[in-house]
Amino acid sequence: MFNRKQKHILLKFFSMFSVVRGYNILIVVIAQYLASIYIFASDMPLKKVLFDVNLLMLVLATAAVIAAGYIINNFYDSEKDLINRPNKTMLDKLVSQNTKLSFYFVLNFSAVVMASYVSFKPVLFFSFYIFAIWFYSHKLKKRPIIGNVVSALLTLTPFFVIFVYYYNFKYVILVHATFLFLIISIRELTKDLENIKGDLTQNYRTVPIVYGEATSKQIITALVVATLFPVYFLIAKFDIGYMYLYFFICEILLIIYLILLWSFSTKTQYLWLHNILKLIIVAGVFSILLIDVDLVINRIMSVNFI
Numbered sequence: 615m616f617n618r619k620q621k622h623i624l625l626k627f628f629s630m631f632s633v634v635r636g637y638n639i640l641i642v643v644i645a646q647y648l649a650s651i652y653i654f655a656s657d658m659p660l661k662k663v664l665f666d667v668n669l670l671m672l673v674l675a676t677a678a679v680i681a682a683g684y685i686i687n688n689f690y691d692s693e694k695d696l697i698n699r700p701n702k703t704m705l706d707k708l709v710s711q712n713t714k715l716s717f718y719f720v721l722n723f724s725a726v727v728m729a730s731y732v733s734f735k736p737v738l739f740f741s742f743y744i745f746a747i748w749f750y751s752h753k754l755k756k757r758p759i760i761g762n763v764v765s766a767l768l769t770l771t772p773f774f775v776i777f778v779y780y781y782n783f784k785y786v787i788l789v790h791a792t793f794l795f796l797i798i799s800i801r802e803l804t805k806d807l808e809n810i811k812g813d814l815t816q817n818y819r820t821v822p823i824v825y826g827e828a829t830s831k832q833i834i835t836a837l838v839v840a841t842l843f844p845v846y847f848l849i850a851k852f853d854i855g856y857m858y859l860y861f862f863i864c865e866i867l868l869i870i871y872l873i874l875l876w877s878f879s880t881k882t883q884y885l886w887l888h889n890i891l892k893l894i895i896v897a898g899v900f901s902i903l904l905i906d907v908d909l910v911i912n913r914i915m916s917v918n919f920i
Contacts, residue, residue, distance in 0.1 A: 697812035860901035
C-alpha cells in the first residue's frame with residue numbers, strides 16, 4: 615500500500631507526533647474553546663467566539679508553545695525515558711535531536727508571531743511561558759516538590775491566557791482551577807512513583823527518591839483529601855448545573871485510586887493509577903458542557919455558519 619519512502623515519512627510523522635504529545639495538545643485546544651464558549655464568553659454568540667481570529671491565534675500559540683515544551687522536555691529526559699518508557703523512546707528517536715531542536719525554535723518563534731497578531735501583551739506572556747517551560751525542564755524538574763508545583767502551574771497556564779483575553783473574572787473559575795491544580799499535582803507525584811527507576815539512574819531528586827515512597831503516598835493522600843474542599847464549594851456555593859455528577863464520580867474514583875495506591879508498588883501498577891487521573895482530567899474537559907445543558911442545546915440548535 616505504501617512504498618518505502620512513504621513508510622519512512624509516515625514513521626517520522628508518528629515519531630514527532632509522539633514527541634509533542636499531539637493527543638494532549640488536542641485536549642488542551644478543545645478545553646480552551648469549551649471554556650471560552652461556556653464559561654469565559656458564555657454571553658457571546660457561538661459564531662462570534664468560534665470565528666474570533668484573536669482567540670484562534672492565542673489557542674494556536676498555546677498549542678505551539680506546549681508542543682515545543684514537550685520537545686525540550688524530551689531532549690533533557692531522553693536518557694531517563696529510555697529506562698522508563700523504552701518503547702516510546704525508540705519511536706521518538708526516529709527523529710534526530712537536531713531536527714527536534716530546530717522544530718522547537720520554529721514552534722516558539724511561530725507562537726510569538728501569532729501572539730503579536732493579537733497585541734504586544736500576549737507576546738510578553740508567551741515569551742515568559744516559553745522561558746518558564748525551558749527553565750522547568752532544565753533546572754526545576756529535578757527538584758522535589760518545587761518541580762511538581764511548577765509543572766502543575768505550567769499545565770494550568772493555557773487557561774490563564776484565555777481568562778486574560780476575556781478578562782471575565784468569576785470566583786467559580788478560581789475554585790475550578792484549585793481543583794484542577796490538586797488533580798494535576800497528584801498526577802505529577804504519581805508519575806514520580808512510576809518513574810523511580812529512571813529518575814534514580816539519572817540523579818533526579820524527586821519526592822519518592824528524596825523522601826521515600828511512603829511519604830509520597832502520604833502527600834498524595836493529603837492532596838486527595840484537599841480536593842473535597844473545592845468540590846464542596848463548587849456544589850454547595852455555585853451553580854454548576856449537572857457538573858456535580860462529574861465531581862461525585864471524581865471523588866469515587868479518587869477513593870478507589872487511594873485504596874489501590876497504598877497496595878501498589880510496581881511501575882505497571884502506578885501506570886494504572888496514572889491512567890485513572892488522566893481519565894479524570896480528560897472527562898473534566900468535556901464535563902464543562904454539563905454546567906448549563908440548556909445553553910449547550912440552544913447553542914447547537916442556533917448554529918448558523920452561513
